[in-house]
Structure formats: C-alpha cells, structure tokens
Amino acid sequence: xxxKVASVDEVVAVVDDGSHVALTxxxxxxxxxxxxxxxxxxGRRRLRMSxxxxxxxxxxxxxxxxxxxxxxxxxxxxxxxxxxxxxxGITSGSIVAxxxxxxxxxxxxxxxALGLPYLPARTMLGxxxxxxxxxxxxxxxxxxxxxxxxxxxxxxxxxxxTFVHANxxxxxxxxxxxxxxxxxxxxxxxxxxxxxxxxxLVPVGTIDPDQVMLPAVVVHAVAVVPRGAHPTAxxxxxxxxxxxxxxYVQAARESDEAHREYLDKYVYGVDDYAxxxxxxxxxx
Amino acid sequence: xxxxxxxxxxxxGDVAVVGLGLPQVAAVLAKRTHAPDATLLLEIGVFExxxxxSAMGIADPRLWVGSTAFGSxxxxxxxxxxxxxxxxxxxxxxxVDADGSLNSTAVPTPGGGVRRFNGSGGANDIAxxxxxxxxxxxxxxxxxxxxxxxxxxxxxRVRGRPRHDVxxxxxxxxxxxxDRAIIDIGEAGAVxxxxxxxxxPAAVIxxxxxxxxxxxxxxxxxxxxxDTELSLIRQELDPHGWYTAA
Numbered sequence: 001x002x003x004k005v006a007s008v009d010e011v012v013a014v015v016d017d018g019s020h021v022a023l024t025x026x027x028x029x030x031x032x033x034x035x036x037x038x039x040x041x042x043g044r045r046r047l048r049m050s051x052x053x054x055x056x057x058x059x060x061x062x063x064x065x066x067x068x069x070x071x072x073x074x075x076x077x078x079x080x081x082x083x084x085x086x087x088x089g090i091t092s093g094s095i096v097a098x099x100x101x102x103x104x105x106x107x108x109x110x111x112x113a114l115g116l117p118y119l120p121a122r123t124m125l126g127x128x129x130x131x132x133x134x135x136x137x138x139x140x141x142x143x144x145x146x147x148x149x150x151x152x153x154x155x156x157x158x159x160x161x162t163f164v165h166a167n168x169x170x171x172x173x174x175x176x177x178x179x180x181x182x183x184x185x186x187x188x189x190x191x192x193x194x195x196x197x198x199x200x201l202v203p204v205g206t207i208d209p210d211q212v213m214l215p216a217v218v219v220h221a222v223a224v225v226p227r228g229a230h231p232t233a234x235x236x237x238x239x240x241x242x243x244x245x246x247x248y249v250q251a252a253r254e255s256d257e258a259h260r261e262y263l264d265k266y267v268y269g270v271d272d273y274a275x276x277x278x279x280x281x282x283x284x
Numbered sequence: 285x286x287x288x289x290x291x292x293x294x295x296x297g298d299v300a301v302v303g304l305g306l307p308q309v310a311a312v313l314a315k316r317t318h319a320p321d322a323t324l325l326l327e328i329g330v331f332e333x334x335x336x337x338s339a340m341g342i343a344d345p346r347l348w349v350g351s352t353a354f355g356s357x358x359x360x361x362x363x364x365x366x367x368x369x370x371x372x373x374x375x376x377x378x379x380v381d382a383d384g385s386l387n388s389t390a391v392p393t394p395g396g397g398v399r400r401f402n403g404s405g406g407a408n409d410i411a412x413x414x415x416x417x418x419x420x421x422x423x424x425x426x427x428x429x430x431x432x433x434x435x436x437x438x439x440x441r442v443r444g445r446p447r448h449d450v451x452x453x454x455x456x457x458x459x460x461x462x463d464r465a466i467i468d469i470g471e472a473g474a475v476x477x478x479x480x481x482x483x484x485p486a487a488v489i490x491x492x493x494x495x496x497x498x499x500x501x502x503x504x505x506x507x508x509x510x511d512t513e514l515s516l517i518r519q520e521l522d523p524h525g526w527y528t529a530a
Contacts, residue, residue, distance in 0.1 A: 026328060027343035052357065053405060055343070074389070074403020078304070078341025079526065087400040099389070101408035102327060103361040110358060121366060123412045126442035126450035128389075128435040129404060150451030179345065180329030180354045235345050 001204075003171040004216075008223040008273060011195045012038045014161050018068075020048040022109075022159035022191060023057050024184040025232060027078045028240045030177075031057040032163045034197055034228040034273040040064040041267060050159055051075070052105050052183040056232055056245075059085040059252065060267070062095060063259045071098040071157065073105050081249035085259060098136060099129055104154055106183040108138070112156035113189035120144065120151040162191035164214065165229050167237055168207060169198035173219025176211045179235030185213060194218050197225045199237050225273060227282045244280060285480050286463040287313055287517055287528050288509040290374070290420045293459055293466075298322045300372040301365055301410050304342040306420045306527045307374035308335070309517065310461075316516055325364055327406035329355040338524050361406050365413045373414035375407050375437065377421050379429045382494040384439030384457025384469035386411065386419060387432040404436050411437035416458040423462035428494045440469045464488050466506055473497055478504040 012035055015021055021039075025031030036057040039047070046068040049058055054075030061067050063085030070090075075083050089095030100108070101124050111119045120142065124130045130152065133139040140153045164184060166175035175196045177184060188194045194214065201224045231241035231248065251262040270276045277283040287309045294300065294314035302311045302324055312335060315322050325331055328342050334350030341347070348354070364370050378401055379387035388407050390400045411417055417439075421427060438447055439457040447456050460467040460474070465488045468477045475497045479485050485503040489496055522528045 027341060029343040029345065053343075072403070074405045076341070076402045078343055080340060082401060090400065091398060099403055101404045101412075102357055102406040103366060103409040106357045106361065122451060122453070123366065123409045125412060125452055126435070126438040126445070126447065127404075127408055127412075128432075129408060179348065180326070181356045182328045183357045185356060186358060233343075233345055235348075239345070240340075 001172055004173050004220065004222045005171045005201065006221055006223060008034050008038050008197060008225050011221040011223045012042065014193055014195065015039060015044055015047070017044055018046045018048070020050065020160045022050045022162040022187045024051070024162065024164050024187050025055040025057050025229070026053045026182050027055045027076055028080065028245065029233045029235070030165050031055045031229050031232040032165045032197060033057055033060070033230060033232065034225040035163045036060045037267050037273055037276060039066060040263065050157060052102050052187065054083055054086060056248065059083040060263070062086045062089045063252065064263055064267070067095050069096045069098070071100070071105070073100045073102040077245060077249060080245045081253055084252035088256065098133065098138070100124070100133065101129060104152070105157070106186055108154045108157035109183060109186040109190040111154060112158040113186055116156060118153045118155050120153050122151055124152055125150060157190060159191040161193040161195060162188045163195050163197065164188050165234065166196050166198040166213070167234060168200050168202050169196050169222050170202055170204045170207060171222065172204055172216035173214070173222050174207050174212050174216045175214040175219060176207050177213040181213065188214055189218060193220045195221045197223045197228045199226055199228065199234060200224070226284065227277055228273070230277065230280065230282055285509060286420065286461065288513050289466055289480060289506050290418055290461040291317065292507065293418055293461065294319050294322055294372065296321050298372040299325070299364070299370050300374055301325045301327060301360065301370050301406070301414065303375045303407060303410070305376050307376055308347065309521050309527050310420055311374050312521055313513060313516060317513060325360050325370070327357060327360050329357055329360055331355065336520060338522050338526050361409045365409060370413065371415045373410035373417040375410060375417060375419055377419055377427070379427055379432050380419055380421065380460055381429055381432050381439065382474045383441035383444065384417070384419060384460060385432060385435050385442060386437040386439065387434045388436045389434040391433050408437045411439070411456065412452055413454070415454045417456055419457055419460040421460070421462060423464040423491060425491045425493055428492050430494060465503070467492070467496065475499060476503045478506040480506045481508045
C-alpha cells in the first residue's frame, strides 16, 4: 500500500483556479483553516465554494478574493459575529450566492454521493429561497408521482474536491471524526476527490472500524496538521480560541482594509501554517 | 420572562428541533421544569443535549454536553424532521409577519443597503416540516412587518396563502413569543393572547405593527416566572445573561 500522506501545501495542489471546492467546517467548529491559508497563499482565484454552513475558513477565502460563487445555506461565527468577508462579497456583487436550506443542500450532496439523478423533498416551498434556485436550473418543482402534492427535485451537487479536517487518520486515509458530523460525510462522499487533513496520524489498523467516518477507499490524500482548525474548535482535541476569534471578527467587520491587514499578518505574512501557529502562540 | 413564556408552550413529550440563542434557553428550561419527557435535537446532529453553561451557538461544543447520541444533519433534519418525527420547532427571527413567516437572511439598513445575517441554516426545513413552530424573539416594532424583506421560513400561512397550497403539511408557526407578549398565530390571524406581567396591552399593540387581533375579553396576563425558573436561568442556563438579560 502506498502512503497518501503529503504536506498541506501539496494536497491543496489538486485545486485549480475555477475549481469547485467544498469545505466541511460549521461556523466555529472543525474548519479547515490550514487548507484555507494554503489556498490563499497559492493565489487561487474564481473558486466555486459549496458548504452546508459556512464558517471562518470560507470567510478567509472570500476576504482574500479567492471566491467567485458560493452555494450554501448560510453561515456565521455563531455569537462571535457574521461572515463579513462572504457577506461583503455578496452585497458588492463580487461573489454570486446560491442559498438553500440546510436539508436541501445536504440532500444535493447525498444525491451526488449515491449517484442519484435527483432527490425529492418537501422543503423550501413557498419561501424566497426557492425562486432563484428554480432559475438556476439546479432545483425543479414537480408533482409527487405516487401520493400527489408538490415536491422540490434537487439535482446532485458534485464538488471537484472536498476537504475534511479529521481528528485522526492513518496513512491510507481512514479518517475518524468525533462529535456531531452535520453534512460532513455527504459533502465528502459527493466529491470527485476527497482530501483529509488531521490532527494526528496513527498506524494503520489502530482506528476502531466503528469509528471510521471516511474509509480509505474514498480518500485521495492525507495531510497531518495539528491545530489545523485554529481558531475554531475540534471536538475532543481543543476548544475554539475566543481571543483570536474576537480579534478576527473585529477586523473583518470593520472594513475590507482591516480584513486585508488580518490576512497580511496571519496568512501572507508567514511562510506556512507552522509559522501561523507560532505567531498565535499555538506552535509546538 | 421571554424564555419562561416560550418554555411554557413546550409540551411534555414534544420532540423539538431547537435553533440557536434564546430558543435553546427556553427549550432547556422547559425540559428542566414541566416537560421532562421533551426530546431536544440540534440540527448539527446532536440528540438530547443537557448543556450546563451558555454556549456561543449551535457549533459550540459546550452545547453538546450530556448528549445521548451524535449523528448528522441527515439524521436530524432528514430522518427526524422530514421523516415526520418532530412535533415542535423553536426558532428565532430578524423579522416576522402576521402569518408567522420569518426572515433570518437579511434586513435593509437605514442607508438603503442590505445587512446580511445567518441565512436559513435548518430554519426553513424546521418551519416547513415541524408540526408546530414557536418563534422566540425580542419585541421590537421593526421586527414585526407586513412584508418580510426576505421570506426565509414559511409560517402558518405563506404571504396570505394557506401553507397547504404551497405543498407544506402541519400547522407551522403557532405562536410568536417575545419579552412582552404571546401572540398566537392561527386561522383568525395574529391574536394577542397574553401580555407579560407589568405590560400594558395597548402599548404592546402600538409596538406591534402587524394586523393584531385583541380577544373580546382582552389579552390575558402571562403567568409570572417561578423562583425555580428564574434561578435555573440565572444560575445555570444563561449565567452571563447573553440571551435573557433585559
């Protein structure tokens, strides 16, 4: 068996300008921050992002001008604040947003994961979410052929690559995720390519099969990035960094310039993610 | 008072999906008092959390403490909610209309721009699929509107149409609970069922700029919080007063 382990800068090289990239953090938890930093430093542009609930990782990419389109069901940094980078991009027109409900978007990923032509559901009906999505061609209204009544038909959503930040993985790609998993698994299984970053690499055979969220056969690459979600939380590994999140939100909310200064200091101003961790006092 | 009033409308045995913020405090309060057999779920994939301190939101692991099971969104919003197992949704909102439809996406700013907030998340799914929904929010005139800036989540009716006409089941929004009043949403429209102790019904109506029906006998007075409820909120459920200080 060949190892799939590489550095985070190497594993993000599967992303090109214009790629469809899905992320699997949720607000202030389990964000692939190391991946976002690496994509920003690599200067990726025109990314089409999709994510059920966006968080800091996506906000960083938006603020850095990497994002052209976002397909999501909303997002925030919980009580710390809103996604100022994403929201400013949408308001100014530099980012096009396709907004769903969380279940509808999860079902689009689930349909792609299973290779289904579409999945029907009774949600978003009557809401202002539905009209622009009907216009996009990704969602249709239809009659339930069995019981009657109106349903929405949700087309599959297949990212080019999905990044997952796991607690533990082995060199073949078996990955363990602790805590609630929102749409992480569906978002990963929907993608052509799945890349895992992890807090800790363990020997093959030591992860209890009960605990494997993503089996090696669907995972293409693994990067070991301790504290890879900082300043967001990773269940059973570390809490969110309250002070750093507050500093980020303050800069992000203030202005584009302040947001850029944050990026200059913490992303462009360091050589790699280890440099960022040293800068924020999280290095080893 | 808001959390207490909202909690009073949670029934023992309810299976509830709970949105972030005030709804959490209300739901946990109900469970700790009159509704011990209520089951609380978080859309992120958390079953029956017993949080013992204020959390920064649904993605804060502090809120997951004491849970009986972790799963996925497909488990909670899919199998539980869309699967018809959820009797109650508890949601916050930026704006609400007389049908009980909600906006949690964006509001206009005084300068003519738009300020964006969290978006739907699971709120639209909860409003679409739960048997009944309680809206829990601060009472501010700008939050009650005749026309929502954005209709994120459908109510008991949807822009005046019965929700069944757009393909949805259930009752939808059953009540809007604020820090001043309980407004029931039903066939008759929005009804000022009760005002909280110390509130003047006429003043509440003046601060509620949607068509609001006053019962023939006048609005009742909401039951005052008990000492047990107050100490639970202040000492355990929201000790920092993030959600309930008023």
